Amino acid sequence: xxxxxxxxxxxxxxxxxxxxxxxxxxxxxxxxxxxxxxxxxxxxxxxxxxxxxxxxxxxxxxxxxxxxxxxxxxxxxxxxxxxxxxxxxxxxxxxxxxxxxxxxxxxxxxxxxxxxxxxxxxxxxxxxxxxxxxxxxxxxxxxxxxxxxxxxxxxxxxxxxxxxxxxxxxxxxxxxxxxxxxxxxxxxxxxxxxxxxxxxxxxxxxxxxxxxxxxxxxxxxxxxxxxxxxxxxxxxxxxxxxxxxxxxxxxxxxxxxxxxxxxxxxx
Numbered sequence: 298x299x300x301x302x303x304x305x306x307x308x309x310x311x312x313x314x315x316x317x318x319x320x321x322x323x324x325x326x327x328x329x330x331x332x333x334x335x336x337x338x339x340x341x342x343x344x345x346x347x348x349x350x351x352x353x354x355x356x357x358x359x360x361x362x363x364x365x366x367x368x369x370x371x372x373x374x375x376x377x378x379x380x381x382x383x384x385x386x387x388x389x390x391x392x393x394x395x396x397x398x399x400x401x402x403x404x405x406x407x408x409x410x411x412x413x414x415x416x417x418x419x420x421x422x423x424x425x426x427x428x429x430x431x432x433x434x435x436x437x438x439x440x441x442x443x444x445x446x447x448x449x450x451x452x453x454x455x456x457x458x459x460x461x462x463x464x465x466x467x468x469x470x471x472x473x474x475x476x477x478x479x480x481x482x483x484x485x486x487x488x489x490x491x492x493x494x495x496x497x498x499x500x501x502x503x504x505x506x507x508x509x510x511x512x513x514x515x516x517x518x519x520x521x522x523x524x525x526x527x528x529x530x531x532x533x534x535x536x537x538x539x540x541x542x543x544x545x546x547x548x549x550x551x552x553x554x555x556x557x558x559x560x561x562x563x564x
Contacts, residue, residue, distance in 0.1 A: 438532030
């Protein structure tokens with residue numbers, strides 16, 4: 298009887314606790330998805346090791362070592378922000394674009410806000426695929442980044458402003474190997490080529506395939522840091538690659554590219 302009376306005060310578990318556990322699990326899983334395959338996962342494991350070591354040292358009452366490790370743990374939040382700057386940025390971007398305030402139907406219905414879903418100016422997929430098919434056949438190196446929900450004005454400002462309607466001839470001429478614009482990326486928003494010769498962030502993933510060049514690394518980098526998608530043509534093989542969320546799809550045909558773009562952009 299005494300045990301039964303003490304149990305509710307000793308352990309209390311409500312539906313709020315269940316929601317709390319589920320939300321923490323979701324956050325941890327999303328964070329793991331972002332850092333997996335990068336050097337950040339090793340850093341995170343190292344920080345956890347130091348934390349558990351501090352707990353052991355503290356339990357053993359080793360005052361000097363406990364104090365030193367305690368100072369390290371005390372500034373842990375600031376250290377995490379500095380070390381995981383890119384990962385935290387991607388995590389906040391994930392929440393911002395797909396979460397509570399993302400441009401989704403749920404948000405539009407709840408807040409009665411109509412977001413621009415590009416009904417006015419669809420990307421001319423036919424012209425884009427035509428350009429990539431031609432560049433693939435001639436082994437013309439190219440990288441095109443296409444915006445989805447968020448703009449890429451910061452990266453567009455690093456290049457030369459174009460602001461022209463998408464056309465196969467224009468894209469091919471921009472990446473022509475004797476053109477002064479062929480280095481860097483072309484950024485497209487809706488059906489407009491915003492800029493060419495743009496500088497993109499490169500991926501720092503240690504598991505990145507060694508046989509791929511800087512165009513592929515930049516395509517992975519921009520899609521890791523933003524919700525954009527990227528298309529690359531290898532200058533060595535003429536192979537077309539599609540990149541989203543930092544994941545590469547190599548060796549796709551022009552027809553497959555058309556199907557992927559229709560799924561990604563016509564929703």
